[in-house]
Amino acid sequence: LAIDGGGNVYVSDQGNDRVQVFDPQGCFLCKWGNGGSGDGEFIRPQGLAIGSDGDVYVSDQGNDRIQVFDPQGRFLRKWGTRGSGDGEFSHPQGLAINGDGNIYVSEYGNDRIQVFDSQGRFLRRWGSEGNGDWEFSQPQGLAIDGNGDVYVSDQSNHRILVFKPTI
Numbered sequence: 001l002a003i004d005g006g007g008n009v010y011v012s013d014q015g016n017d018r019v020q021v022f023d024p025q026g027c028f029l030c031k032w033g034n035g036g037s038g039d040g041e042f043i044r045p046q047g048l049a050i051g052s053d054g055d056v057y058v059s060d061q062g063n064d065r066i067q068v069f070d071p072q073g074r075f076l077r078k079w080g081t082r083g084s085g086d087g088e089f090s091h092p093q094g095l096a097i098n099g100d101g102n103i104y105v106s107e108y109g110n111d112r113i114q115v116f117d118s119q120g121r122f123l124r125r126w127g128s129e130g131n132g133d134w135e136f137s138q139p140q141g142l143a144i145d146g147n148g149d150v151y152v153s154d155q156s157n158h159r160i161l162v163f164k165p166t167i
Helices: none
Strands: 009-013 018-022 028-032 045-050 056-060 065-069 075-079 092-097 103-107 112-116 122-126 139-144 150-154 159-163
Touching: 009 045, 018 045, 045 103, 056 092, 065 092, 092 150, 103 139, 112 139
Parallel strands: 045 092, 092 139
Antiparallel strands: 009 018, 018 028, 045 056, 056 065, 065 075, 092 103, 103 112, 112 122, 139 150, 150 159
16 A cells, blocks of 8 residues: 555555555546566565655565556566565565665565665665564565654564664
């Protein structure tokens, strides 16, 4: 779920492999995507985030990538492949964008957070499997507050973690 500057609500519809958009009163505006692995297609879309320019970022968890669209749903770019290296994903989940426009991605399969610039260039990562201070067990939701603090819902550890930014 994400809300743009005009109050429009973007919803990831996992069951139908698409994104739906509603106006602030809840009236349907448009939808895009369908099942598949091509540009603009999804397998279980999950997290959504809206950039300051209005671009819509979608974590395409079944395809292990991030896709970017304009506000009307036109495909712009993508990044990521399946793996555990820098810039690779295993079931990307939550998305959040900080004040500098950097994209934070939580990964359910790799138990970590990765950070990218708006074009998808890898910046940094943190986390590993476990239940310690810098460890996760299936992280999902992400949020960034006005101070830049990063909040992560750590599903299987039943907790919320808060991190101070370094980027």
